Amino acid sequence: MAFPSRSLPGHLRQGSTTGNLASQSTGQSPALVARVNEKKAELQNLKELRDLSAAVANQMEALEQKLATLSDGTEAIATVVGNWHNVLRAINMASAKIPNPKNTDESGNAQDTLPLPQTLVRIPTEHAPALQAQAEEALENEQNSSSVA
Secondary structure: OOOOOOOOOHHHHHHHHOOOHHHHHHHOOHHHHHHHHHHHHHHHHHHHHHHHHHHHHHHHHHHHHHHHHHHHHHHHHHHHHHHHHHHHHHHHHHHHOOOOOOOEOOOOOEOOOOOOOOOOOOOOHHHHHHHHHHHHHHHHHHHHHHHHO
């Protein structure tokens, strides 16, 4: 297989005719040697830049994974915080059914114990809308009956 010949500039052809590296550097002009050294330094800097860029890319990938984990955790926290409204409303509804404590009992002694709040029960969420409407209806009926009486 024959390679196409390409003409080289005169200053490059000169150095390629000699086989010895030491004779190449002594036979070439100082400007050319300085330029070769400059290019070697530039190559070394580019290799260092490549290595540093690879390290930065690895750090960015690790950061991406950590941010994905953080995002998933944030979504979970948002769900929990969103449910607090329902929890507090259930506690309020349970507390509304507690009778008001009386300061004295039949014998005239001060009553020291407060009644405990209603026991809260977990309700499956699939039935929640119907049960919520039913609970609100019962609460309204209690309020209406207490305001009428």
